[in-house]
Amino acid sequence: MSAQFPKPDELITAYVGDVMKHLPRKQRDDVGFELRALLGEELRGRAADAGRLPDEAMTLELLQGFGRPDDVAARYHPPGVPIIPPQQTVAFAWTSLIGVALQWATTLPMAAQSGAPNWIGGWWTSYGLGAFWWPGFLVTVTMVAAFVRLRWPAAEEAWKPKLVDRDHINRPLYAVGLGLALLGVGVWVALAWWATTYAGTNHLAGVFAFDADFLATRAPLVLLYWAATNALYVLLIIEGRCRPLTRRIEIALTLALCVLLMWIVLGGRVFVQETANATTEGALVLVVVAMLADAAWKLWRRRARIRTPVAG
Amino acid sequence: MADSPEEVSAKLEQELRRGVIMLATLSQLRTAQYGYSLRQALATRGMTIEEGTLYPLLRRLEGQGLLVSEWRIEDGPPRRYYTLSAQGETLFASLTQSWRNLTGIVDGLIDEDKSRKKAAP
Numbered sequence: 001m002s003a004q005f006p007k008p009d010e011l012i013t014a015y016v017g018d019v020m021k022h023l024p025r026k027q028r029d030d031v032g033f034e035l036r037a038l039l040g041e042e043l044r045g046r047a048a049d050a051g052r053l054p055d056e057a058m059t060l061e062l063l064q065g066f067g068r069p070d071d072v073a074a075r076y077h078p079p080g081v082p083i084i085p086p087q088q089t090v091a092f093a094w095t096s097l098i099g100v101a102l103q104w105a106t107t108l109p110m111a112a113q114s115g116a117p118n119w120i121g122g123w124w125t126s127y128g129l130g131a132f133w134w135p136g137f138l139v140t141v142t143m144v145a146a147f148v149r150l151r152w153p154a155a156e157e158a159w160k161p162k163l164v165d166r167d168h169i170n171r172p173l174y175a176v177g178l179g180l181a182l183l184g185v186g187v188w189v190a191l192a193w194w195a196t197t198y199a200g201t202n203h204l205a206g207v208f209a210f211d212a213d214f215l216a217t218r219a220p221l222v223l224l225y226w227a228a229t230n231a232l233y234v235l236l237i238i239e240g241r242c243r244p245l246t247r248r249i250e251i252a253l254t255l256a257l258c259v260l261l262m263w264i265v266l267g268g269r270v271f272v273q274e275t276a277n278a279t280t281e282g283a284l285v286l287v288v289v290a291m292l293a294d295a296a297w298k299l300w301r302r303r304a305r306i307r308t309p310v311a312g
Numbered sequence: 313m314a315d316s317p318e319e320v321s322a323k324l325e326q327e328l329r330r331g332v333i334m335l336a337t338l339s340q341l342r343t344a345q346y347g348y349s350l351r352q353a354l355a356t357r358g359m360t361i362e363e364g365t366l367y368p369l370l371r372r373l374e375g376q377g378l379l380v381s382e383w384r385i386e387d388g389p390p391r392r393y394y395t396l397s398a399q400g401e402t403l404f405a406s407l408t409q410s411w412r413n414l415t416g417i418v419d420g421l422i423d424e425d426k427s428r429k430k431a432a433p
Contacts, residue, residue, distance in 0.1 A: 027371075034347070034392045035367065041348040042363055066364040075368035078375055 008059040012039045015063045022073030031076060039066070083139070083146045092142070096135040103131035167242045178233040185226050192219070199272070207276050211269040218264050225260055229253055254295055261288050333361055335411055337369060338396060338404045341379060346391040370394050378403055 006014070013036060020032040043062055047054040066072060084092050107127035111119045191208055192215065198205035210219070232249055236242065242250070261284045264270060271277040315323070336359045340350055347367050354361055373379045378400035383390050396404060 031371065033390075037389050037391060038347045038363070038367055040389075045348070045352075065362070072364060072368065075364070076371050078372055 006056065008043060008054045008056065009040070011056065011059045011063065012036055012043070015039070015066075015069065018069035019072050022070050023076060027076065039063070081146055081150050084142050088142075092138065096138055099134035099138075100131045103134065104128065107131075169236050169240050169242060171237050171240060174233055174237050178230060178237065181226065181230055181233065185223070185230075189223075207271075207273050209272045211272055211277075213268050214264070214270050218260075218267055221260055222264070225253070225257060229257075251295070254291060258288050258291055333359075333365065333369065334373070335404075335407050336361070337366065337373070338378070338400060338407070341394055341396050341400070342404075344393040344395040346384075346393050348391075350394070373400070 016032050016036045016039070019035060020028045023031055039062065043054045043059055046058060046062060050058070067075075104127070108123060111123035111127065116122060192210050195205045195208040195210060196215070199209035200206075232246065232253065236246060239246070265281045265284050269277050270280050336354060337350070340353050345353060347363075347370060350370075351361060351363060351366050354366075370379065370381075374381055374394065378397060379394045380397045381392050381394045384393050385391075
């Protein structure tokens with residue numbers, strides 16, 4: 001049986017049909033009818049120029065030159081509103097990937113430790129695929145933001161200079177911080193006294209009973225650190241500004257606290273009771289990670305924003 | 313991978329033409345034209361626009377209120393004829409003025425460079 005080549009008109013009709021699939025429903029018939037007529041005229045024009053009747057090859061050349069049906073349909077649409085603005089595309093992609101990777105990195109070892117048969121399959125159908133809620137959430141947020149930009153363009157505020165005095169000290173805030181720090185010291189000392197005194201007779205006191213070695217060796221250094229920090233706070237509140245020296249003392253105290261906390265964790269038990277001890281040590285590690293991240297962020301923000309290019 | 317010089321040149325020329333195509337199209341729609349006749353009219357004046365660009369452009373301009381269209385049957389199949397709307401005529405006059413200013417400025421810039429080269433020993 002010989003192959004049946006479609007006639008030029010049939011090719012054009014098929015092509016226009018494919019374009020119409022990608023058009024808004026209310027435009028389809030009108031644009032489809034016009035496009036088919038125009039392509040027919042284009043084809044007849046080319047055939048007249050070539051001095052022959054239109055054939056399949058000529059029709060295909062015309063249609064392929066016109067473009068892929070979905071591209072052609074896109075040209076009929078007015079310019080749309082990008083859901084993710086071009087300048088945010090890379091940040092969006094990284095935020096999505098890192099979010100998914102963190103979830104996988106956390107849940108995969110847990111699934112592996114379960115020792116269940118086919119744990120990979122179980123992980124993939126639960127946490128593995130479930131991690132994609134994060135990119136979906138981000139897309140939803142950006143869609144809402146795009147809608148707000150479109151609906152209320154004035155909501156996007158004009159740029160305003162941010163004159164930030166980085167050395168300025170917010171005295172009321174620092175005073176509140178100092179008060180909370182003193183309260184923390186008081187509660188901690190009271191807790192240590194109460195737990196040590198009533199550990200034998202009260203169950204709750206037994207839970208919070210400090211390890212004797214911790215109280216003898218590491219706890220005094222915690223009090224010393226608190227004393228140094230509170231002295232710095234008092235100095236800053238009095239002066240109202242950070243000086244290079246106080247800034248350096250602040251950084252040194254932050255690093256000292258990191259070292260102190262790691263020593264507390266690695267140097268033995270903090271609480272006698274196992275659960276309280278494990279929970280506290282885990283929390284202290286998280287505090288160290290958060291402090292280091294905060295210090296890195298502060299250092300990064302203090303870098304030169306506009307670097308001088310290297311000439312030559 | 314970086315584009316070849318030919319690809320860069322083609323892209324920049326395409327960008328340059330993109331804004332001009334609209335003005336060229338509006339200029340020819342002071343009298344009613346349908347898609348194919350408009351393309352032919354532009355081509356005979358040296359402004360070749362691909363059909364895949366021109367036909368959707370007509371619809372977009374109509375959607376923006378710059379053109380009005382109607383189906384007509386004149387010695388052949390039904391054809392959709394486009395012409396400038398009142399808003400399109402105003403915009404065309406404004407764009408024409410902008411275009412003349414712009415070409416005057418750019419011509420001045422280009423010629424300034426030429427005369428500087430001539431003056432150089």
